[in-house]
Amino acid sequence: MHQGDLEDLARWLKALSEPNRLQLFDRIVEGYQCNCQLGDELGMSANLISHHLGVLRDAGLVESERDPLDARWVYYSVNVSALRALNDALGAFFDLDRIQPRRLTCGPQAVPAESDGLALRVDGGLA
Numbered sequence: 001m002h003q004g005d006l007e008d009l010a011r012w013l014k015a016l017s018e019p020n021r022l023q024l025f026d027r028i029v030e031g032y033q034c035n036c037q038l039g040d041e042l043g044m045s046a047n048l049i050s051h052h053l054g055v056l057r058d059a060g061l062v063e064s065e066r067d068p069l070d071a072r073w074v075y076y077s078v079n080v081s082a083l084r085a086l087n088d089a090l091g092a093f094f095d096l097d098r099i100q101p102r103r104l105t106c107g108p109q110a111v112p113a114e115s116d117g118l119a120l121r122v123d124g125g126l127a
Helices: 003-016 019-029 035-042 046-058 080-093
Strands: 062-066 074-078
Touching: 003 019, 003 046, 003 080, 019 035, 019 046, 019 074, 035 046, 035 074, 046 062, 074 080
Parallel strands: none
Antiparallel strands: 062 074
16 A cells, blocks of 8 residues: 555544544434534533544544534534545455565575575575
8 A cells, every 4th residue: 555545544543543433423424413413422521522523524534514594503424535535445455465475584484585686695694
């Protein structure tokens, strides 16, 4: 995987690794939610809900939308493109076809490597 893909994956996994955020994200996946609804369902205080939603928003996993009639109400939904990218990244990272046989490059069973036409011995000297 590319470095940028790994950085994105790490950012998303870090945001979702906290159990409360994972629960929040799970509820949001089920449809648009407001923070009061989420707090009631999960038994969390409003400031804790806001903190966790901010982390999910900063990670790009959720989007927020203010009610056009009363801006005090904020509704949260899944960022579908980010979730699709996360799904693709997880699938690529955990792809069983990526598994390669162990390479013995050090230790007593090391396979000699070629370097500039010179063979390296197991002890690191030139052959």
